[in-house]
Amino acid sequence: MNKQAIWFIVNPISGGKKKHQKIIQLIDSQLDKQTYSPTIYYTEYAGHATQIAAEAVNKQIPFVVAIGGDGTVNEVGKALINSKTALGIIPTGSGNGLARELEIPMKPAEAIESLNTPITKQIDVCFVNEIPFFCTAGVGFDAHCSEIFSTKKGRGLWNYVKVGFTEFWKYKPLKCIFAGNDYEVFSITFGNASQFGNDAYITPTAVLDDGFIDCTIISPPSILQALRMITQLFSGNIHSSELSENYRGTKFKLESEQDFLIHFDGEPLKMKNKKLTISILEKGLRVMI
Structure with missing residues (x-):
């Protein structure tokens, strides 16, 4: 069985360092390694998540998971518009609007577990000017x-x-x-x-x-x-x-x-x-x- 590449893009500011260390440990222990081949990336500055996600699209990575709040999700998601790469979310922000709307669990362990049986769908994208x-x-x-x-x-x-x-x-x-x-x-x-x-x-x-x-x-x-x-x-x-x-x-x-x-x-x-x-x-x- 061929493993599917999945990239995790972590905003180390959203949610705090200790929380993200725990999430990375949960990914290592809970993600189905027979299905996925995971890679972890940490953002270093504003807009970095978009650059990483754009690289994933260029390399035809099927799944990119944003670990952060709505701002991180937006940065990752905008690079995936009109691509075949699907956006996943492990919410760690203040509002977590899109994650809640998609009924993604707010608890990291449950969100990671849900990645093991993924369902994908297409949603609309809106714009204020560009x-x-x-x-x-x-x-x-x-x-x-x-x-x-x-x-x-x-x-x-x-x-x-x-x-x-x-x-x-x-x-x-x-x-x-x-x-x-x-x-x-x-x-x-x-x-x-x-x-x-x-x-x-x-x-x-x-x-x-x-x-x-x-x-x-x-x-x-x-x-x-x-x-x-x-x-x-x-x-x-x-x-x-x-x-x-x-x-x-x-x-x-x-x-x-x-x-x-x-x-x-x-x-x-x-x-x-x-x-x-x-x-x-x-x-x-x-x-x-």
């Missing part, structure tokens, strides 16, 4: 908090909540043009998947392989409305909010008087652009589920 994302992207308060959160040492949901609470009182609504109409919004989120991560369902009707982008627009809330929306967010019921507008399509356009700050799969990015186009590539990424 930037690919697999879960969500957007502008407004969430992008602002993502930028602040990226400067903090602490990770995890609780630290993100603390950033959100602190920044809520300072944040000024974003003025923009959406679908030709003037808006003043708290946030606009585009979803290929239904959630940010941590089971926070911002575009709850989104499906990874349906060929559509879901969009949720949130108007500026009062503190009481914001607290109510947090409950709605985690119950998958954000569309019931009186401050929520919801759309579905294959392309959206946004304009602003200033360069946009966006978030994509949890990562902040200051765009050098006052116009954004959100588009979709159907079945553009092969994944292990």
Whole structure:
């Protein structure tokens, strides 16, 4: 029986050194060595995961597994778009949005065990201009908090909540043009998947392989409305909010008087652009589920 090559790309920052040492030990003890021939790579700088994954595509490696959070998954996944190489995930991040959406276990031992009986499927890929994302992207308060959160040492949901609470009182609504109409919004989120991560369902009707982008627009809330929306967010019921507008399509356009700050799969990015186009590539990424 011919063994299949499988590359593991580890972000040593996400989750901590001790956790990754344990995961590597679990790979050695639990991965089916009669099926796979594994190779471990460690990223050394931003963008390194993309370079390693691109090399895997060039060498026709059938499986590449990202060990990290949503940012690492995005770095690896974007190199695999329109290739025959499948993306696997061992989640170690704060949100783990795509892993949760694909029902990959959050416990490393169970995630590794699931690799031994892989099922692959094709999912859609979305783009903000040329930037690919697999879960969500957007502008407004969430992008602002993502930028602040990226400067903090602490990770995890609780630290993100603390950033959100602190920044809520300072944040000024974003003025923009959406679908030709003037808006003043708290946030606009585009979803290929239904959630940010941590089971926070911002575009709850989104499906990874349906060929559509879901969009949720949130108007500026009062503190009481914001607290109510947090409950709605985690119950998958954000569309019931009186401050929520919801759309579905294959392309959206946004304009602003200033360069946009966006978030994509949890990562902040200051765009050098006052116009954004959100588009979709159907079945553009092969994944292990």
